[in-house]
Amino acid sequence: MPSTSLQYAYFPGCVAQGACRELYQSTAVLTQALDIKLIELKKAACCGSGTYKEDSQLLEDTVNARNIALAEALNLPLLTHCSTCQGVIGHVDERLKKAQNNDPAYLEQVNNYLTKEHCSPYQGTTEVKHLLWVLVGDYGLERLQKKVTRTLSNLNCAAFYGCYILRAQDTIPYDNPFQPESMENVFRTIGANPIYYRGRTQCCGWPLSSYAEEKSFRMAAHHIQEAIDAGADCLVTPCPLCHLNLDSRQPEIEKVIGQKLGLPVLHLPQLVALALGKTPKELGLERHVVSTLPVLEKLGL
CATH class of the missing domain: 3.40.50.11810 (Rossmann fold)
Known part of the structure; x- marks a missing residue:
């Protein structure tokens, strides 16, 4: 493991900033103790916790493509401490990476919406990682x-x-x-x-x-x-x-x-x-x- 500290684009999610504020608090304490640097994605949106796709798969993919693109702009993996956020954003990332080869027209549709909102396009150049995976895999x-x-x-x-x-x-x-x-x-x-x-x-x-x-x-x-x-x-x-x-x-x-x-x-x-x-x-x-x-x-x- 390199001596340099690990760095991540931090997606805390909604619940940890509200009803479970102690999760936000303890994640900060833990990562500081382990010399893991978190750059919080202040402009990120709620992942939807699986509800967006009930109305529109395109909506879920577009919102979370933007979240991932925010991490890509920092050239960092996206870290979350919420299993639900991990599942939703991670699955969108998988789906859009497959679309790069199998359905480029769909990815273009997603990125067109992002461009209209003056957001960076999704490129599929990073990873989505739960804190658990970081502890087990990246930190060790x-x-x-x-x-x-x-x-x-x-x-x-x-x-x-x-x-x-x-x-x-x-x-x-x-x-x-x-x-x-x-x-x-x-x-x-x-x-x-x-x-x-x-x-x-x-x-x-x-x-x-x-x-x-x-x-x-x-x-x-x-x-x-x-x-x-x-x-x-x-x-x-x-x-x-x-x-x-x-x-x-x-x-x-x-x-x-x-x-x-x-x-x-x-x-x-x-x-x-x-x-x-x-x-x-x-x-x-x-x-x-x-x-x-x-x-x-x-x-x-």
């Missing part, structure tokens, strides 16, 4: 391990991958979409104990919540209870939308099922940064709906 687990200053050996962590990071793209780096291990490998690297349970690769229920709230809550409850039964001290997710359903709505979920759950849900950069010696306050752990105190107590914090 061996290098990450050397940064660990706080033992997490007493903490049982259950990954919750969700849908988009595993299944939205035709190919994903550094992992198997059906039997993923990248999150668990990160846990091992920073000294935590990975917990396996069936629901770790399934949908959290968020997409159902706007029209089938009870079904959404029962789906989330099933995953949370499975993790608890497997011995998890916390869930860890790379997706802020999953975090919203599993953490912020957990009190509502408990009312629906008539049972207390109380399982803390951490964002991936929060967990990693804890292992690097960062404080709970720096990482916004007090912002969670489900108290993170049981996790901190187990770590002696």
